[in-house]
Amino acid sequence: MPNFKLRADPGKQDITITYEFNAPAAKVFKAMTDAKMISQWWGPRVYTTEVDMLEPRAGGQWRFINRAADGGEHAFHGVFHLVDAPKRIVQTFEYEGVPGHVSLESMTIEERDGRSFVTAHSVFQSVEDRAGMMQGDAMETGARDTYLRLEELLAAK
Amino acid sequence: MPNFKLRADPGKQDITITYEFNAPAAKVFKAMTDAKMISQWWGPRVYTTEVDMLEPRAGGQWRFINRAADGGEHAFHGVFHLVDAPKRIVQTFEYEGVPGHVSLESMTIEERDGRSFVTAHSVFQSVEDRAGMMQGDAMETGARDTYLRLEELLAAK
Numbered sequence: 001m002p003n004f005k006l007r008a009d010p011g012k013q014d015i016t017i018t019y020e021f022n023a024p025a026a027k028v029f030k031a032m033t034d035a036k037m038i039s040q041w042w043g044p045r046v047y048t049t050e051v052d053m054l055e056p057r058a059g060g061q062w063r064f065i066n067r068a069a070d071g072g073e074h075a076f077h078g079v080f081h082l083v084d085a086p087k088r089i090v091q092t093f094e095y096e097g098v099p100g101h102v103s104l105e106s107m108t109i110e111e112r113d114g115r116s117f118v119t120a121h122s123v124f125q126s127v128e129d130r131a132g133m134m135q136g137d138a139m140e141t142g143a144r145d146t147y148l149r150l151e152e153l154l155a156a157k
Numbered sequence: 158m159p160n161f162k163l164r165a166d167p168g169k170q171d172i173t174i175t176y177e178f179n180a181p182a183a184k185v186f187k188a189m190t191d192a193k194m195i196s197q198w199w200g201p202r203v204y205t206t207e208v209d210m211l212e213p214r215a216g217g218q219w220r221f222i223n224r225a226a227d228g229g230e231h232a233f234h235g236v237f238h239l240v241d242a243p244k245r246i247v248q249t250f251e252y253e254g255v256p257g258h259v260s261l262e263s264m265t266i267e268e269r270d271g272r273s274f275v276t277a278h279s280v281f282q283s284v285e286d287r288a289g290m291m292q293g294d295a296m297e298t299g300a301r302d303t304y305l306r307l308e309e310l311l312a313a314k
Contacts, residue, residue, distance in 0.1 A: 011168075012170070013169070013170060013171065013280065014170065014282070014283070055216075058218060058236060059212075059216050059217065059218040059236050060216065061215060061216040078238060079215060079216050079236045079237070079238050079249075080236065081235060081236050081249040081251070081259055082259075090249070090259050092236075092238040092247070092249065092261065094238070102238055102239075102247050102261060102263065103261070104249065104259060104260070104261040104280065104282070106259065106282065121282065123170065123261065123280055123281070123282050124280070125171070125261070125263065125278065125280050126171070
């Protein structure tokens, strides 16, 4: 996956991930805002994903649950600040396992020659919050996995 | 106003304001989530404030307009991630004059001996965004003004 890049400068409280998809922006955007498709790619491959809530519009809420084979669950939720198809989503993000720690995510898609260049930026409430979310390379591994799954899904459709 | 404190460490992308009110948390929280009251204290004193939208609940939207005597307008909007009366609000914030730059605000109220200790934390998408919002000491002056206005309103009621 040479086209997955994660940038997290030391001492800062944000993360930027870039990824390139061999699909037009409208197709990528749909996969990111459609409950049926999200359940097929969101999260690391070891989990199944349930879309408990998804209202992709300003003020709408979202909540996804990752479930492991042993029944362990990780739930995440937030609200949409902006949904501007097919190029930009701004939303909040909270992992319910560590409640009270919220991040702000903005995702932009730029289409060039039928390919989509995605930039996903997350800013945390503190440097410590970012470290907690990253946990060594667990978050990077999970993020790589989730983007690769999305790429596979887009290729299959 | 010895009890107003603004902290913005160099090179970071967040700001923390603390303020102490001589009023219980429920009263402060109400003033922060009631349209009629917000129009009486939100923003610097040189403006009037119109509450265009206010839905204080997770997923609710808010939009306020500051108007100068000469008719100049500054509008702001966002969505609520969490509204937990009378102690915590987490929301997004965007100044419509510089669209596309969003911050994440969390406000907590701790009550001790009938007084409210408010901590308002804002995290920006970049160090540059924070600098743009602070503009020298304009933001600090405005924030002081707005907290003082709220203090006066609470004392009058």
